Amino acid sequence: xxxxxxxxxxxxxxxxxxxxxxxxxxxxxxxxxxxxxxxxxxxxxxxxxxxxxxxxxxxxxxxxxxxxxxxxxxxxxxxxxxxxxxxxxxxxxxxxxxxxxxxxxxxxxxxx
Amino acid sequence: xxxxxxxxxxxxxxxxxxxxxxxxxxxxxxxxxxxxxxxxxxxxxxxxxxxxxxxxxxxxxxxxxxxxxxxxxxxxxxxxxxxxxxxxxxxxxxxxxxxxxxxxxxxxx
Numbered sequence: 001x002x003x004x005x006x007x008x009x010x011x012x013x014x015x016x017x018x019x020x021x022x023x024x025x026x027x028x029x030x031x032x033x034x035x036x037x038x039x040x041x042x043x044x045x046x047x048x049x050x051x052x053x054x055x056x057x058x059x060x061x062x063x064x065x066x067x068x069x070x071x072x073x074x075x076x077x078x079x080x081x082x083x084x085x086x087x088x089x090x091x092x093x094x095x096x097x098x099x100x101x102x103x104x105x106x107x108x109x110x111x112x
Numbered sequence: 113x114x115x116x117x118x119x120x121x122x123x124x125x126x127x128x129x130x131x132x133x134x135x136x137x138x139x140x141x142x143x144x145x146x147x148x149x150x151x152x153x154x155x156x157x158x159x160x161x162x163x164x165x166x167x168x169x170x171x172x173x174x175x176x177x178x179x180x181x182x183x184x185x186x187x188x189x190x191x192x193x194x195x196x197x198x199x200x201x202x203x204x205x206x207x208x209x210x211x212x213x214x215x216x217x218x219x220x221x
Contacts, residue, residue, distance in 0.1 A: 101202075103157070
């Protein structure tokens with residue numbers, strides 16, 4: 001099973017709202033990722049968690065706050081977003097010794 | 113110079129055609145080469161991967177890596193309308209993971 005699940009599928013939020021995106025995998029992968037994808041562009045890396053510790057933050061604004069509660073779960077907390085943050089947010093996971101990334105279906109976020 | 117270059121297309125072919133998708137790269141340290149298929153408004157799906165050089169075949173799909181030319185290809189035989197999607201190449205040397213810009217493929221019935 002190579003499934004990564006993400007909830008919600010769609011999210012519409014105002015600039016003053018606080019919301020969270022959730023990601024789950026049960027493949028035993030110890031690396032998990034958040035990506036942002038704009039239309040007609042490839043995914044852009046935001047954060048990397050390795051063994052539940054944040055290892056890479058690609059200079060993402062602090063209005064995005066990641067959290068890894070355990071080895072299967074990854075959250076992305078959103079606060080005071082801007083309309084330009086509207087995008088498809090993708091979660092991915094990979095084994096620690098094999099760099100193949102498996103992506104979830106994404107959360108389509110619209111910021112009004 | 114970008115690490116990975118990929119023609120964005122769009123590429124439009126009739127059903128049953130052989131499709132060739134390609135990427136070039138500049139970093140000779142890349143070891144894993146991947147192809148992802150992404151349907152509209154969905155997440156990328158890992159289609160195939162190759163370690164180092166050589167060919168790999170899976171049904172109608174063949175992935176080729178030519179490290180001497182820094183060139184990778186994905187061939188789709190007997191293309192179907194359901195193959196219509198954006199195809200992203202990706203490669204890594206473990207330290208960094210790079211996507212191509214994606215090629216949009218349209219297979220016409």
